[in-house]
Amino acid sequence: MRSGCQVVLFLVCANLLLAQGQTSKTDWEAKFRAIPSADRQREYMERLAARPHHVGSPYDKSNAEWLESTFKSWGFDTKIETFDVLFPTPKERLVEMVEPSKFVAKLQEPTVPGDPTSGQHSEQLPTYNAYSIDGDVTGPLVYVNYGIPEDYEQLDRLGISVKGAIVIARYGGSWRGIKPKLAGEKGAVGCIIYSDPRDDGFFHGDVFPTGPWRPKDGVQRGSVMDMPLYPGDPLTPGVGATTSAKRLDIKDATTITKIPVLPISYADAQPLLAALKGPVAPFSWRGALPITYKIGPGPAKVHLKVKSNWDIKTIYDVIVTIPGSEYPDEWVIRGNHQDAWVNGADDPISGLVAEMEELRALSELLKQGWKPKRTIVYCAWDGEEEGLLGSTEWAEEHADALKQKAVAYINSDSNGRGYLGMSGSHSLEEFINGVARAIEDPEKKISVWKRNQLRRILNARSDEERNELRSRPDLRIGALGSGSDYTVFIDHLGVASLDLGYGGEDGGGIYHSIYDDIYWYTHFADTDFSYGRALSQTAGTAVIRLADADLLPYDFTEFSSTVHRYLDEIKRLLKGMQDQIKERNREITEGAFTATADPKENYVPPSPEDIPPYLNFAPLDNAVTTLTASAERYDKAAKRVMQSGTAFSATLIRSVNAKLIETERALTSSEGLPGRPWFKNLIYAPGLYTGYGVKTIPGVREAIEQKKWKDAESETQRVARALENEALLIDSAAAELEKALGTQ
Numbered sequence: 001m002r003s004g005c006q007v008v009l010f011l012v013c014a015n016l017l018l019a020q021g022q023t024s025k026t027d028w029e030a031k032f033r034a035i036p037s038a039d040r041q042r043e044y045m046e047r048l049a050a051r052p053h054h055v056g057s058p059y060d061k062s063n064a065e066w067l068e069s070t071f072k073s074w075g076f077d078t079k080i081e082t083f084d085v086l087f088p089t090p091k092e093r094l095v096e097m098v099e100p101s102k103f104v105a106k107l108q109e110p111t112v113p114g115d116p117t118s119g120q121h122s123e124q125l126p127t128y129n130a131y132s133i134d135g136d137v138t139g140p141l142v143y144v145n146y147g148i149p150e151d152y153e154q155l156d157r158l159g160i161s162v163k164g165a166i167v168i169a170r171y172g173g174s175w176r177g178i179k180p181k182l183a184g185e186k187g188a189v190g191c192i193i194y195s196d197p198r199d200d201g202f203f204h205g206d207v208f209p210t211g212p213w214r215p216k217d218g219v220q221r222g223s224v225m226d227m228p229l230y231p232g233d234p235l236t237p238g239v240g241a242t243t244s245a246k247r248l249d250i251k252d253a254t255t256i257t258k259i260p261v262l263p264i265s266y267a268d269a270q271p272l273l274a275a276l277k278g279p280v281a282p283f284s285w286r287g288a289l290p291i292t293y294k295i296g297p298g299p300a301k302v303h304l305k306v307k308s309n310w311d312i313k314t315i316y317d318v319i320v321t322i323p324g325s326e327y328p329d330e331w332v333i334r335g336n337h338q339d340a341w342v343n344g345a346d347d348p349i350s351g352l353v354a355e356m357e358e359l360r361a362l363s364e365l366l367k368q369g370w371k372p373k374r375t376i377v378y379c380a381w382d383g384e385e386e387g388l389l390g391s392t393e394w395a396e397e398h399a400d401a402l403k404q405k406a407v408a409y410i411n412s413d414s415n416g417r418g419y420l421g422m423s424g425s426h427s428l429e430e431f432i433n434g435v436a437r438a439i440e441d442p443e444k445k446i447s448v449w450k451r452n453q454l455r456r457i458l459n460a461r462s463d464e465e466r467n468e469l470r471s472r473p474d475l476r477i478g479a480l481g482s483g484s485d486y487t488v489f490i491d492h493l494g495v496a497s498l499d500l501g502y503g504g505e506d507g508g509g510i511y512h513s514i515y516d517d518i519y520w521y522t523h524f525a526d527t528d529f530s531y532g533r534a535l536s537q538t539a540g541t542a543v544i545r546l547a548d549a550d551l552l553p554y555d556f557t558e559f560s561s562t563v564h565r566y567l568d569e570i571k572r573l574l575k576g577m578q579d580q581i582k583e584r585n586r587e588i589t590e591g592a593f594t595a596t597a598d599p600k601e602n603y604v605p606p607s608p609e610d611i612p613p614y615l616n617f618a619p620l621d622n623a624v625t626t627l628t629a630s631a632e633r634y635d636k637a638a639k640r641v642m643q644s645g646t647a648f649s650a651t652l653i654r655s656v657n658a659k660l661i662e663t664e665r666a667l668t669s670s671e672g673l674p675g676r677p678w679f680k681n682l683i684y685a686p687g688l689y690t691g692y693g694v695k696t697i698p699g700v701r702e703a704i705e706q707k708k709w710k711d712a713e714s715e716t717q718r719v720a721r722a723l724e725n726e727a728l729l730i731d732s733a734a735a736e737l738e739k740a741l742g743t744q
């Protein structure tokens with residue numbers, strides 16, 4: 001059955017490559033995709049997830065050394081690069097209710113019978129949020145739903161302040177670090193985050209070990225470092241955390257939280273929430289616990305204590321280099337992290353084992369005589385969970401080389417059963433669609449691209465969307481915010497990046513708990529590792545194509561049309577705010593809020609606000625028009641080159657590629673984004689108040705959201721200049737190709 005599929009794959013990719021006049025590469029790709037083995041991925045997982053392997057643990061180091069010796073045994077030039085980073089681990093943790101009754105939270109995840117690794121308590125990190133500041137605070141409790149900006153607006157309407165209070169927020173709605181950040185800004189003295197069963201527990205299905213969902217004592221660990229300011233070691237922003245690096249004092253590290261924070265289970269949260277009085281929570285705030293959700297403040301009064309060992313720990317990045325034969329100074333980089341919060345079978349080992357099988361398959365090709373044209377760098381990052389430590393420190397340390405040489409970075413993290421998730425730089429949208437067309441879905445035996453398209457058609461919300469899905473040659477890819485190791489590459493260095501992974505058919509609630517382990521993964525996720533194999537085939541095919549293409553496969557037409565869409569979104573955002581504020585001011589004048597307020601309930605009507613001014617988007621409109629024209633010109637020239645079938649000189653290819661590599665860097669600014677200079681990409685960034693969630697054209701978009709109108713206009717001009725520069729580079733690459741074609 002399997003060999004039959006390979007014949008189909010071979011034909012699909014033969015056609016694609018024939019169209020590009022590159023028949024000789026067909027064999028290598030087809031050979032490559034036949035090699036990754038699902039059984040081997042299971043074996044690797046059994047080794048890597050056998051014990052807890054967080055930063056600083058003996059098994060983290062042991063895994064890095066095992067990866068190094070395994071890669072060496074496959075014939076690769078492999079080394080471990082170490083960095084020394086600040087990594088707090090808990091010394092004291094306490095959540096207790098002191099009024100109206102006494103209750104002490106357990107803060108402990110119990111062993112599950114039948115799950116062999118859940119009982120490795122002496123090696124497990126306790127449940128906590130890394131980079132919470134130390135603190136010992138007592139205050140009335142307030143329930144703040146997800147603890148995101150909209151929730152605080154709602155609290156304002158109810159006349160509830162969190163000043164001096166301890167807030168309890170549920171996981172979800174934003175990246176977790178936003179919750180203590182916003183609570184602190186609103187005057188809260190402490191923050192508790194819990195997992196509500198509505199979001200990842202019994203509301204969805206059977207809980208572990210009967211089913212995959214979060215059991216009552218399961219806790220989500222996680223970093224609360226203020227990553228939208230800068231990720232990586234809090235003491236060495238912008239430089240590699242080598243032994244000799246200059247370090248900030250801990251008190252000057254701005255990414256450590258301002259108030260103490262601890263995560264708890266829903267078994268621990270229920271008595272606290274049940275002791276709250278005050279208004280009943282709005283409908284959308286209610287979770288699935290068998291209580292009436294109320295907001296407080298109090299009468300529940302809570303004592304929260306967090307104290308950490310603020311140690312410097314060594315992290316181990318495992319780096320494999322495969323030198324390129326023709327363009328050794330152009331690097332294709334591939335990475336997945338190797339550290340976990342506990343055993344981490346799903347996060348990250350399910351992605352790492354796929355990456356390992358790619359590497360083994362590449363070693364087979366090399367033995368058979370394959371010579372990649374570009375240098376390929378494979379990385380297994382340490383310290384991702386704490387704040388993207390391994391990838392950030394490595395890329396900061398090698399920033400100069402990467403700025404010159406990096407062609408693309410391909411990331412994966414966890415992997416599961418279902419559909420191919422594709423996000424990244426839009427200059428690679430056409431490229432990754434091409435890869436997806438060449439990969440067979442293990443369950444349906446159609447291409448993973450086709451399966452993805454059909455699902456999107458079913459889920460589309462309008463005819464317009466369905467029409468586009470049926471007629472546009474490529475599926476749109478999502479933009480990257482933050483949340484995994486691509487962050488430093490795309491956001492700090494301006495390296496075109498992709499994040500890939502399968503999922504969508506299995507749910508679960510073991511994220512960052514002791515139950516994310518081999519038992520859970522092999523019972524409830526990609527149990528036969530067939531999607532692990534598909535991920536190896538997908539990411540590996542992308543690496544091979546990027547490494548062997550003569551002309552780098554960037555496409556700017558989809559990039560420019562995507563930037564156009566972002567600009568339209570921003571215009572709609574401003575218009576929406578103007579309309580909304582205009583209407584609300586009118587309702588205030590009409591007395592609508594006072595007339596409808598229930599006198600038996602507390603209600604604070606909104607105050608009138610200035611209507612947002614019209615902004616001048618003309619510089620951006622003009623820049624996008626110029627960019628679109630340049631993109632089309634380059635597209636035409638590049639297509640002619642591919643169709644011509646002629647061999648162009650290596651000097652020409654090198655010179656054009658150098659310009660293409662520059663185009664991604666042109667999207668960055670050395671000053672970075674307003675208030676966060678580490679983030680240098682002017683098109684993509686994680687939101688200051690969303691965390692993982694992306695904000696595209698962030699300088700302009702966030703200035704509008706924060707009602708900083710002057711900044712919005714100056715940022716508009718700055719982004720416009722960057723796009724004009726981008727257009728010039730693209731034009732000059734096109735001109736070179738046109739000249740070469742003219743002289744053929």
Ligand SMILES: [Zn+2]
Nearest residue numbers: 347348413414
């Ligand atoms: Zn991960």
